[in-house]
Amino acid sequence: QSVLTQPPSVSGAPGQRVTISCTGSSSNIGAGYDVHWYQQLPGTAPKLLIYGNSNRPSGVPDRFSGSKSGTSASLAITGLQAEDEADYYCQSYDSSLSAHVVFGGGTKLTVL
Amino acid sequence: QVQLQESGPGLVKPSETLSLTCAVSGYSISSGYYWGWIRQPPGKGLEWIGSIYHSGSTYYNPSLKSRVTISVDTSKNQFSLKLSSVTAADTAVYYCARHLILGGRPYYFDYWGQGTLVTVSS
Numbered sequence: 661q662s663v664l665t666q667p668p669s670v671s672g673a674p675g676q677r678v679t680i681s682c683t684g685s686s687s688n689i690g691a692g693y694d695v696h697w698y699q700q701l702p703g704t705a706p707k708l709l710i711y712g713n714s715n716r717p718s719g720v721p722d723r724f725s726g727s728k729s730g731t732s733a734s735l736a737i738t739g740l741q742a743e744d745e746a747d748y749y750c751q752s753y754d755s756s757l758s759a760h761v762v763f764g765g766g767t768k769l770t771v772l
Numbered sequence: 773q774v775q776l777q778e779s780g781p782g783l784v785k786p787s788e789t790l791s792l793t794c795a796v797s798g799y800s801i802s803s804g805y806y807w808g809w810i811r812q813p814p815g816k817g818l819e820w821i822g823s824i825y826h827s828g829s830t831y832y833n834p835s836l837k838s839r840v841t842i843s844v845d846t847s848k849n850q851f852s853l854k855l856s857s858v859t860a861a862d863t864a865v866y867y868c869a870r871h872l873i874l875g876g877r878p879y880y881f882d883y884w885g886q887g888t889l890v891t892v893s894s
Contacts, residue, residue: 696880761820
């Protein structure tokens with residue numbers, strides 16, 4: 661059971677907008693700690709997609725955006741493309757006795 | 773461009789010690805950042821194992837801390853992972869990554885190695 665909760669799967673047609681949620685608690689996201697997102701294409705290593713809740717590293721298209729509110733964060737992908745089909749993970753810091761670095765369980769995005 | 777490459781045995785026997793090394797190129801470990809290990813069991817999610825600074829300062833996942841040792845060799849620009857008393861549950865792809873620590877707290881991983889599959893089996 662992951663400390664951060666993500667939906668196992670989401671799907672959307674090309675061109676559509678999808679969102680992936682990441683729900684935490686008062687010891688991580690709710691405590692104000694930042695959320696980061698990673699994209700893992702099939703058979704490859706994770707890639708940093710969003711850092712500090714809403715910042716994109718150089719080279720990441722602006723179709724990807726992140727936000728945070730309360731104990732949750734969201735990743736939004738607009739103008740969905742076939743190459744966006746991947747697993748997406750959120751990550752944050754947890755101040756409890758659990759691991760300082762916590763990941764969500766991951767969400768499989770299927771482009772219909 | 774920062775590059776990381778994991779290396780080590782792909783098969784480890786139960787109860788033995790898993791040992792992996794991560795060679796870093798394009799950036800000096802001594803220049804800053806922490807350097808971490810993350811694993812991913814087949815078909816499952818990501819689990820952080822621990823991270824180390826060039827000074828030797830470490831953060832470990834409490835659930836693995838009793839079995840984990842992470843060390844750094846700045847002369848070779850590499851860092852290593854040892855996981856003792858392994859079982860089948862430790863079978864996973866092991867990734868090394870550059871880890872930003874901000875305000876004294878672990879932050880994000882910005883560069884990752886390609887990963888190496890380690891299977892625990894007799």
